Amino acid sequence: MKSIIAYFNKPILKISLLFGLATGLLVFVFFLGLYLMDIVPLGNNKILDFGIHIILIAGACWYYRKKVGNGFLHLWEALTIGYVVNTIGALIAGWLIYFFVTYIDPSVFTNYLGEMKTLMLAGKAELVKNIGEAEFAKMYNGVGSMERSEIIMDEVSKKTVMAIIPILVISLIFRKQDYGLYQNK
Template sequence: MAYFNHPLLKIPLLFGLGAGLAVFGYFMALYATGRSALFIIEKYPLDYGIHIILMVAAVWYYRKNVGKGMLHLWEGLTICYVINTVGALVAGWLIYGFITYVDPALFTRYIDDLTQFQISDKAAMVKQFGQEAYVALLKQTKESRPDVIPLSMLGKKTLYTIFVALIISLLFRKQDYSVLKP
């Protein structure tokens, strides 16, 4: 358990938990408006902005308080990836719990909205992927279950984080080069 007390893991775990809870709060706010919250998060992943804000805040906090003004690139990348992973999994599992135990009709509505979107965009999808791939996608969508939500969120957020984490880490990177001077 001593591993979790290291600031390089402890700080991003806490910020990641905050990101997950904030994304779930965003989901609940969308749900409260009566919109198809799952479809909106899937089609317009604006919730990723919460991840970005907390990644920047955590890297800044770590550099200021732990690194005493210094930050290696690998430290920034580690912080960003831990925040992203924890945040996506926490939000994904909370949303899964909500659509499984509180409002299962929300997932059915999401599948219907996603299917309607795929049908309305059929020409573009067939042109890009082919008829067989389009039919397979429709079948896969109709057979989806709520347990795909957590891993789907993790996969998409990880793809988004590849470049974002690098940019944040490069912007906040600051090393002590005085050891190189004789």
């Protein structure tokens, strides 16, 4: 048991998990804000929450560099911090949103599905031209059979794909290594 605790007692993991937790909670607060303003909080309106991910990934890299790395941060450390913060934040937000649409207000999910179907019908001509009538019908019916539990993996997969470039950029910006080992003195 001590070895498991010692494994998770690394500063890079603790800081990343804490910032990931904060990210997930803030994204859920953003979701609740959209809900309270009577905006469908899923779908295209929710995409703006990715800014929270970017800000907290940058904050975690800055904090680690300042407090743990004594001004230094390797690229691999920044990449690790970025992906852990992003993944944990997406998982926590996904679960909180899932619990909300399952136990508190299921109409949010049904409104979201209705909005998706309306958008698909509005762009039906273009979609049929690109993918064909049969594939459109399959995709349209797939929207109706979507389960609430898909919100969690949808959140994680979208945030993972969206975060690739920002995490690389943030990692390169905050990266600072000690090159004193490579100089001949």
